[in-house]
Amino acid sequence: MPEGHTIHRLAARHYAILGGAQIVATSPQGRFAAGAQRLTGATLTATEAYGKHLLHHYDGGNGGGILHVHLGLYGTVTDGAGAPPAPVGQVRLRLVSRRHWADLRGPAACELLTPAEVDALRGRLGADPLRDDADPDTAGAKIRRSARPLGVLLLDQSIVAGVGLVYATEVLFRAGIAPTRPGRRLTADQWQAIWGDLVDLMRIGAQLGRIDTVREEHLPEATGRPPRADRHGGEVYVYRRTGSPCLCCGDTVVLGALAARNSYWCQTCQPS
Missing domain, CATH: 3.20.190.10 (MutM-like, N-terminal)
Known part of the structure; x- marks a missing residue:
């Protein structure tokens, strides 16, 4: 989708x-x-x-x-x-x-x-990171009251509108937070950082027409690794990289299921 x-x-x-x-x-x-x-x-x-x-x-x-x-x-x-x-x-x-x-x-x-x-x-619908009328404070309050995993909450369109599995997976990796962490364990500062990152990443996606989430120091041009080959395009950290080495620490990217949806993360870079 x-x-x-x-x-x-x-x-x-x-x-x-x-x-x-x-x-x-x-x-x-x-x-x-x-x-x-x-x-x-x-x-x-x-x-x-x-x-x-x-x-x-x-x-x-x-x-x-x-x-x-x-x-x-x-x-x-x-x-x-x-x-x-x-x-x-x-x-x-x-x-x-x-x-x-x-x-x-x-x-x-x-x-x-x-x-x-x-x-x-x-x-x-919840807060859309690409709209000027978005209300991230209300979205954050809903997340921080919930016992559900963050990987599920970010996909709830009544909380954050427009975020799908790729952005939810990648923004949590960039924040160093496991998708399994309950929303109520997220601090206000962590939510503000996640929201700001979503706004930046999705604006880039809207401009380029693809999802790129990898920082410059981890791009193929910087590390010498082969570019990502995937029909979704773009460079990502963990999405659909099950069994591959993490681009940051080298540990293995794992796959799990949250609310019947796939979830990807690095257990070293994203402690629960």
Whole structure:
């Protein structure tokens, strides 16, 4: 499932290519035909991301509205310039302006919401490190009251929105804290450091389009090790590096399960 930086990139991309334009919307697959009809003729006035949720704001047309997309595990978005090609695969929604097009396939959610429903959605989500209106103090208070492991709490979208397994795993390694540590054992200063690191790392991810968490002194160029070869791209410390030596201490990276999710850490660099 894409993490929050990807959704923020999509929001910026969609406004860059479709913002201010009158849209023709279709649903080649047919499952969003009524919604596409409402959007046709409307103008895209704004886009935003909140955690892993993408929102398009439309005015005019056959009713316009707020388009809500959650890609889930299998959703993808493609786009291009000029006339759109013939639909390939199950295209849930196609958006076309005079100059660009965008296709959505396989989302977990594709729906039109009212402003009240969007407010309710935002109310269910926690602090998004990539939003200026984020409230890290409330998120930290929830974490520090909980007996659940930090590796689980950071993935709870009602506490921190947009953080997925890669960022949660890596930010805890960089903080030197095991994902198994209960939230109530986290100090206020530790939370502030983790939050600040999430903001920095996710901003870099939004800029580059990949997740890089390794400090300069541990990069392949500095150590002479081979670059990471993985479909997720980017240089990471422990995520999906089970059995490999830790880039900092040389101990073996271990794999465990927390709330039915994989978790990776170095037991030397991340004491419980």
